[in-house]
Amino acid sequence: MSELKQQITNEMKAAMRAKEKARLTTIRMILAELKRIEVDERIELDDTRVLAVLDKMSKQRRDSISQFEEAARMDLADAERQELEVIKTFLPQPLTEEEIAALVKSAADSSGAQSMQDMGKVMAILKPQVQGRADMGIISKLVKEQLSG
Structure with a gap:
């Protein structure tokens, strides 16, 4: 079992003991998603893949929050915020x-990228370095600025 998945399981047990229902529900949701992927793909997830799943879940929560706020459903937005906070506890700093700017410049230099056509090369270098630590939309925007600038 991956180290991160073990940590999430331990946090679930701690939340059960502390009777933290909201936290427990979110952790169970995370573990259910990890288990679903393992069963569907017949694999054991490593820390990198667990981070990718957590990153995707946090992005989904951020999108939901903005949609609920636009619809003036603050109760639902608050629930999503609570879930996001729990998910963030398992993501790296x-x-x-x-x-981010330094990583983008370094990746662009090391890949020899000259134009927007080389964006894929730069993103391929950056993705493993920033997974779970930065919004890929922001990274993409910075790479575009670096390559066009």
């Missing part, structure tokens, strides 16, 4: 804007 987010990168600062300076760190």
